[in-house]
Amino acid sequence: MATPNTLIFVDMPSDDPAAAGRFYAEVFGWQNDARPEGVYHRMVPGGQFPNPDGTDSAIGNLHLGIFDVANARPHPEPAGVEPRALSTDGRKPRIWILIGDDDTPERILSAAEERGATILWRDHYWSTFKGYNHAFRDPWGSEILLWGKAGADPAVPASFTRE
Incomplete structure (x- = not known):
């Protein structure tokens, strides 16, 4: 049987990933895993998805990434590419x-x-x-x-x- 395509991560932009990492750690109590500090922050909610009976399943909760808009990593170009600013218009x-x-x-x-x-x-x-x-x-x-x-x-x- 084939393995389905699986959502594993969602990244959010920031012009200050270190501050955004602190924000989400303080608001939601998540672990702020800087990789490295100020460049990319992985927010780790912790815990497991629950089974129907409320016990922990073997599936860990999804993580959230925060990337620096000035140089979104990973990317084949070491210096990154445009755009390098937060989107402020529209949805x-x-x-x-x-x-x-x-x-x-x-x-x-x-x-x-x-x-x-x-x-x-x-x-x-x-x-x-x-x-x-x-x-x-x-x-x-x-x-x-x-x-x-x-x-x-x-x-x-x-x-x-x-x-």
Whole structure:
């Protein structure tokens, strides 16, 4: 049987990967693995994907990379190539983060905002996937959407927007 193509990593741009690495370590509690410092930072969430019964599976959580827009590595050209600036116009990829059972969207949004993020929205229910979501833009322009499990028959607070 053939092995499927598998998503293994997502990279986000930054003009200061060291600061972005600290931001995500402080906001989400992830390990900031500089490879090397200021050039490329691998954010390691830790833990394993859960089995249906809640025990750890053999599959580790995906990692997130932060690369320097001035010289995005890896690349065959040692000095990198253009563009060398953050994209500021239009839509960009959005990164979805599942809120851990021991955390809250309020704490995450507060920690992000204290570190320079812009809150995009709070308290929204998406019925198609039965989840609560909230979003912020990090100081480098990446959009982070927080996902909270709502369950099969959620009691959506009246104050939440819905779709």
